[in-house]
Amino acid sequence: MLKRRNLESQFNIWSISSFIIIMFVLIPNANILLNIFEPANENWNHIKEYLLQDYIINSTILVLFTGIFSILIGLIPAWLITQYEFPFRNFFKWALILPLAIPPYIGAYTYNGLLNYTGVIQTSLRNYLGINVNPTYFDIMNIKGAIFIYTIFLFPYVFIITRSFLAKQSASLVEASRTLGRSSFETFRYVVLPISRTAIVAGTSLVVLEVLNDYGVVKYFGITTFSTAIFKTWFGMGDLNSAVRLSALLMVFVSGFLLIEKFSRGAKRFSYSTTKIRPLSRIKLSGVKAFLVSTFCSLIFAIGFLIPTLQLLHWSWLSYAKILNIDFFIFSFNSIFVALFASILIIIISIIVANTVRISDSIFSKIYSKVAILGYSIPGAVIAVGILLFFLGLDRLIYSGRLVLTSTILMLIFAYIIRFLAIGYNSVESGFDKVGKSFFEASRTLGVGITKTFFKVDLPMIKPAVISGFLLVLIEVLKELPLTLILRPFNFDTLATKAFEYASDEMIHEAAISSIIIILICGLAIYGIHKLSARKGSKNVN
Amino acid sequence: MKKSLFILALAVLVGTVSSTPASAGFFDFLFGKDNGEVNLYTNRHYDTDAELLKQFEEKTGIKVNVLKGGSDELIERINREGESTNADLLITADAGRLHRAKAAGLLQTIDSETVLNNIPANLRDEDNQWTALTVRGRVVVYARNRVNPLEINTYEDLTAAKWNDKILVRSSSNIYNQSLLASLIATEGEEYARAWAEGVLNNMARTPKGNDRAQATAVAAGTGDLAIMNTYYIGKMLNSSNPEEVKVGKQVGVRFLDETHINVSGIGLTKHAKNKDNAIKLIEFLTDAQAQEFFAEANYEYPANPSVEASALLKSWGEFETQDINLTKLGEFNQKAVEIFNEIGWQ
Numbered sequence: 001m002l003k004r005r006n007l008e009s010q011f012n013i014w015s016i017s018s019f020i021i022i023m024f025v026l027i028p029n030a031n032i033l034l035n036i037f038e039p040a041n042e043n044w045n046h047i048k049e050y051l052l053q054d055y056i057i058n059s060t061i062l063v064l065f066t067g068i069f070s071i072l073i074g075l076i077p078a079w080l081i082t083q084y085e086f087p088f089r090n091f092f093k094w095a096l097i098l099p100l101a102i103p104p105y106i107g108a109y110t111y112n113g114l115l116n117y118t119g120v121i122q123t124s125l126r127n128y129l130g131i132n133v134n135p136t137y138f139d140i141m142n143i144k145g146a147i148f149i150y151t152i153f154l155f156p157y158v159f160i161i162t163r164s165f166l167a168k169q170s171a172s173l174v175e176a177s178r179t180l181g182r183s184s185f186e187t188f189r190y191v192v193l194p195i196s197r198t199a200i201v202a203g204t205s206l207v208v209l210e211v212l213n214d215y216g217v218v219k220y221f222g223i224t225t226f227s228t229a230i231f232k233t234w235f236g237m238g239d240l241n242s243a244v245r246l247s248a249l250l251m252v253f254v255s256g257f258l259l260i261e262k263f264s265r266g267a268k269r270f271s272y273s274t275t276k277i278r279p280l281s282r283i284k285l286s287g288v289k290a291f292l293v294s295t296f297c298s299l300i301f302a303i304g305f306l307i308p309t310l311q312l313l314h315w316s317w318l319s320y321a322k323i324l325n326i327d328f329f330i331f332s333f334n335s336i337f338v339a340l341f342a343s344i345l346i347i348i349i350s351i352i353v354a355n356t357v358r359i360s361d362s363i364f365s366k367i368y369s370k371v372a373i374l375g376y377s378i379p380g381a382v383i384a385v386g387i388l389l390f391f392l393g394l395d396r397l398i399y400s401g402r403l404v405l406t407s408t409i410l411m412l413i414f415a416y417i418i419r420f421l422a423i424g425y426n427s428v429e430s431g432f433d434k435v436g437k438s439f440f441e442a443s444r445t446l447g448v449g450i451t452k453t454f455f456k457v458d459l460p461m462i463k464p465a466v467i468s469g470f471l472l473v474l475i476e477v478l479k480e481l482p483l484t485l486i487l488r489p490f491n492f493d494t495l496a497t498k499a500f501e502y503a504s505d506e507m508i509h510e511a512a513i514s515s516i517i518i519i520l521i522c523g524l525a526i527y528g529i530h531k532l533s534a535r536k537g538s539k540n541v542n
Numbered sequence: 543m544k545k546s547l548f549i550l551a552l553a554v555l556v557g558t559v560s561s562t563p564a565s566a567g568f569f570d571f572l573f574g575k576d577n578g579e580v581n582l583y584t585n586r587h588y589d590t591d592a593e594l595l596k597q598f599e600e601k602t603g604i605k606v607n608v609l610k611g612g613s614d615e616l617i618e619r620i621n622r623e624g625e626s627t628n629a630d631l632l633i634t635a636d637a638g639r640l641h642r643a644k645a646a647g648l649l650q651t652i653d654s655e656t657v658l659n660n661i662p663a664n665l666r667d668e669d670n671q672w673t674a675l676t677v678r679g680r681v682v683v684y685a686r687n688r689v690n691p692l693e694i695n696t697y698e699d700l701t702a703a704k705w706n707d708k709i710l711v712r713s714s715s716n717i718y719n720q721s722l723l724a725s726l727i728a729t730e731g732e733e734y735a736r737a738w739a740e741g742v743l744n745n746m747a748r749t750p751k752g753n754d755r756a757q758a759t760a761v762a763a764g765t766g767d768l769a770i771m772n773t774y775y776i777g778k779m780l781n782s783s784n785p786e787e788v789k790v791g792k793q794v795g796v797r798f799l800d801e802t803h804i805n806v807s808g809i810g811l812t813k814h815a816k817n818k819d820n821a822i823k824l825i826e827f828l829t830d831a832q833a834q835e836f837f838a839e840a841n842y843e844y845p846a847n848p849s850v851e852a853s854a855l856l857k858s859w860g861e862f863e864t865q866d867i868n869l870t871k872l873g874e875f876n877q878k879a880v881e882i883f884n885e886i887g888w889q
Contacts, residue, residue: 050884116756117763118786135763141751222713222751222889232715235614237880238621238642318783323589388622395626403626407609486615490581490607490628501587501610506755506775509783 014450018356019364021349022371025418028386029378035244044242047233051224055246059225059253061143062150062218063208069151070207071200074158077297079192082166083174083184084293085284092297093163094530099304100156101522103479105216106499106515107153108146110308112220113315113508115140120311141221150211152304157210158203164533165199166192171280201261208257212250213379215482216500226250230379240385247382254377309519315512323510327493332517335494338409339477342416343424347470349417350424355454358432359440369429376422380482387415387487407489415483420476424469431465432458468532471525478522579605580820583620584633585613586807590840598827604820613639613717620648620812630815631824633675635807636717638724640672641873649810654822660829660847665806668870672810675828676843679804679862680722682797683769683776685761691797694768697726699799701741708767709742710757713750714883718772718805723882724875725803728867736882742770743888750889755779755787762790769794772805777842777855798862806846806869 077096081089102110113119115138122138125131140148173195177187215227226246234243285293353372357365375383391406391414398404405411435458443453459466481496488497495514502511584591587610595606609616613634620629620643632649634640643649649671657673658666665674682700684691694700700709712719726735747766757769758779779791809828815821827833831850838845844852851857 046881046884112752117759118784118790123786135760135765136748141756220753222715222749224715224889228715231614235612235618237877238614238618238646322783385618385622388619392622392624392626403623403628406623406626407628485611486619488609488611490609493610497610505587506753506778 014352014356015360018353018368021353022368024414025371025375025421028390028418029374029383031389032244032382032386033248035241036248038241040245041239041241043233043237043239044245047229047242047246051229054224055226055229056253058143058218058223059212059250062146062223062225063211063257065147066150066154066211067204067208069147070155070158071204073151073300074155074203075162075193075196075200077300078159078163078166079188080293080297081163082170082280083283085282086290086293088294088297092301094527095301095305096159096297097156097526097530098301098523099153100475101519101526102153102305102308102515103216103481103496103518104149104153104210104214105220105481105503106312106511106518107308108149108217108220109503109508109511110311110515111140111145111149114307114311120314143221143223146217146221146223149217150207150214152300154207154210155300155304157206158200161203161206162196162199165196167279170195171278174280205258209254209377212254215380220503226253227379227381230381234381234385244382247379250379251377309516312512312516312519315509316516319509320513324513328513328517331493331495331498331514332521334492335478335496335518336521338413338416338494339474342413342420342477343470343473345413346417346421346424346473347428347466349421350428350469351459351466354425354428354432355458357429358437359450369425372425373422375418376420380419380480381486383415383418384483384486387411387418409489409492412484412487412489415487416477416480419480419483420473423476424473427465427469427472428462431462431469434465435461464532468529471529471532475522475525478518578603578820579607580630580817580824581607581609581628582631582633582824583609583611583616583629584631585611585616585635585639586633586841588840590836594828594833594836597833598824601827602820602823604823606824617643617646617648621646625814627812627814628816629812630817630821632672632810632812633807634810636721636872637672637674637806637808637869638717638721638872638876640667640808640810641870642876643810644669644671645873648813650813650815652811652822652825654826656826657822657829660826660831660834660849662846662848664866664868665808665846667810668868672808673825673829674806674808674846674869675834676807676838676841677804677846678806678843679773679798679802679864680718680770681773681802682799683758683761683771683794684797685764685767686793686795689767689795691795694797694799696800697722697803698738700768700770701738701745705745705768707745707747709745710747710760710766710769711742711750711771712753712757714880714888718754719770720876720879720883721805721872722770722803723879724872725865725867727875727878727882728871729801729865732878732882735879736886739882739888740886743886758794759787759790762793773844773856773859774842776859780855781842796859798860800863801865802862804864804869805872807841807843 077092080086081093115121117123117135119138122133122135125133139145170192173191174187177191182190212225213227215231218225218228219231226249230243230246230250233239233246350372353368357369388406388411391411392403395403395406439457439461440453443457444450448456479496481500484494484497485500488494493501495518499511499514499518502508502514582595592608595608598604599606609629611619613636616629616632616634617639620627620632623629632640632643634643640649644667649667651670652673653670658670661673665677667673682694684694693704699705714720723735723739726738730738747760752760754769754771754775755778757771758775760766761769773796776791776794776796779787782788782791809825811818811821811825828837829847831847834845834847834850838850839853842853842856844856
């Protein structure tokens with residue numbers, strides 16, 4: 001009897017902390033979203049009449065084409081790497097993730113600086129060859145250019161998820177297809193494509209959410225989308241109500257996209273009859289084919305990482321004497337510190353909530369898992385003001401007349417948690433999914449408490465998922481811009497805000513050093529994730 | 543492992559909170575320490591500004607805490623923070639924004655003779671709730687090899703048929719364009735301003751894109767002949783670390799128009815400032831002749847204090863005559879300007 005009560009109380013610690021966490025995530029957002037029920041104002045009619053159509057068209061075009069191209073250049077190399085052996089294959093396995101280290105807004109500044117009239121390409125043509133090209137050929141500051149930028153810096157989401165799926169799950173089906181005499185292309189078209197659908201959708205959803213949320217690229221290129229519109233109505237017109245209305249529309253847009261996919265997939269589902277994970281035997285390519293495949297991967301790597309990085313290094317070289325000083329260590333320290341701190345908290349919270357959801361079967365746990373990933377689909381600006389209001393409210397409760405919590409680093413970190421909890425949560429959840437519940441149940445049957453079971457049994461098993469989740473969050477926080485800009489404390493600069501400040505002052509060269517440091521740190525984190533997955537998979541998947 | 547992680551996190555957290563200047567309030571509250579500080583929300587983020595603020599700290603012993611951000615976001619933040627705001631001062635790079643802060647009841651009168659003496663009346667708010675720090679003109683930049691600058695004398699000339707397909711200007715979401723149109727609404731009326739904007743729209747060489755520098759570059763590249771832009775960007779291009787940009791800067795000329803539209807970077811005192819005396823000291827310091835020279839030059843702008851001369855580069859562009867309006871009007875007509883842009887389809 002005593003034992004049983006003990007177990008229950010332990011269970012309550014997990015579910016109570018989850019409940020509190022979920023409330024903290026929910027309240028600031030709900031606070032803002034309630035604005036939708038207020039009556040529409042004059043501004044809203046103006047927006048509806050003159051602007052809304054543009055927002056919808058532009059956002060749709062961006063999402064649609066970025067989605068399609070990301071699938072193409074994410075899935076094809078993922079498939080090539082799984083299926084074939086070719087020169088530098090092991091390098092591309094992780095190098096094709098590296099474009100994620102470059103925040104799209106920095107990529108946009110870099111490519112525009114590279115291609116415009118004063119950029120290295122046109123000036124070389126002009127100064128050395130005497131060719132004056134029509135500058136519009138090199139103009140990327142339009143919707144096509146934005147699609148290019150988003151695709152080349154976000155496709156790795158599709159690449160990572162589909163590659164890891166194909167590496168682990170495709171062996172038996174693909175080998176059956178080969179045995180039955182299908183060509184490589186037919187195997188790809190009729191086997192690989194359908195079975196990877198869920199993975200493709202998961203990766204593409206991340207790309208789509210990033211595109212819809214991005215503010216830097218579209219602002220710079222002068223394209224009006226939902227995210228620029230939300231900033232403009234809120235801060236430019238001072239109209240919170242209409243801004244929230246736009247965000248709500250955006251969320252409808254996102255959910256609609258996900259629902260359509262779900263329905264069109266219908267009952268088609270591909271699960272595996274066996275739990276045994278086995279790598280696909282790779283076909284060795286040689287000669288022209290090997291050359292073509294390597295070149296294809298090199299090209300993606302060059303455009304997505306190498307070229308922009310070299311350009312930024314060159315600019316850093318031109319400007320370092322003017323701006324590099326001790327302050328850069330402080331910015332770097334700030335960036336790394338908040339990123340580490342937020343990532344650790346996010347992972348701990350993810351573990352608490354995911355474990356509660358896994359253990360309990362109640363309707364609440366289903367809701368928890370939805371709320372945990374809510375922040376990722378809400379525009380950064382909306383989260384920012386939701387959190388500001390929430391902290392102001394807290395401060396009024398604590399001590400009137402002075403801001404105690406507001407404008408502290410706590411507020412910023414809290415914002416990161418809401419925004420990026422989804423990424424940490426998804427990693428941890430997938431870790432739990434792989435492990436299943438049987439070990440947990442065995443341990444519980446043997447009379448061990450939930451908490452002890454967690455530390456002794458579950459945690460060691462999900463450790464790789466926890467660490468890669470941690471690194472993914474770290475990368476995102478380092479790159480984050482809108483929340484940091486709006487919510488940071490006094491005298492607080494990060495690498496991202498510094499890069500943005502210089503860039504928005506039209507000082508692209510001066511922005512290069514901060515950008516390079518961001519890319520370096522994120523690149524290291526990516527390499528870490530790669531090493532980790534290579535180690536954990538070394539026994540069966542390579 | 544988790545426990546030690548947690549303890550580490552907690553230790554780091556406490557360390558950070560106590561070392562964050564913004565939390566000074568918290569510890570003052572605990573220990574009753576006296577405040578020798580002033581809190582500045584600013585849209586300017588030039589490295590030289592930090593230098594100047596350091597000089598102020600050394601001179602007065604008053605610590606300056608800085609929060610940088612977009613003007614609109616900072617205003618919204620002060621608004622939301624209400625009576626308990628940390629902000630004592632607000633600096634924005636546009637008079638329209640300062641007026642918006644004033645209209646929202648976020649500012650109060652700067653009670654200082656020194657400031658009144660330093661800055662002329664047309665560069666201050668009618669109720670002295672804000673004052674200009676630096677001045678810039680929104681001018682026409684032309685291709686030296688193709689355009690005779692004498693052919694263009696007024697903003698209205700930009701709508702003439704001969705400039706069809708020749709004009710470059712950035713998007714209407716940019717506040718400088720909004721303020722330019724607002725100034726035309728103020729001086730010539732709404733219908734005139736609408737017709738003017740439509741005329742410019744018809745003459746554009748391409749749909750608006752890029753920043754002000756991109757417009758000058760497009761002139762050099764031959765996409766168009768005239769660009770509407772702020773004076774200081776030419777200064778920045780001539781001093782760029784990219785030699786190609788310097789070349790562009792040299793290929794274009796600056797043309798001041800009759801009644802040149804000017805705008806300012808300015809500073810306002812917040813209504814609920816906790817360090818009002820220190821804040822006024824900082825405004826006095828920044829409008830003083832000595833600081834003005836440094837502050838304006840950092841961004842190739844004209845000093846707001848008339849006793850200070852503009853830099854040699856700016857003087858080389860020549861003298862100009864400014865629009866005869868109080869800059870408060872830029873804020874009053876901002877909303878109208880935005881609506882006109884949206885309605886005529888100037889992106």
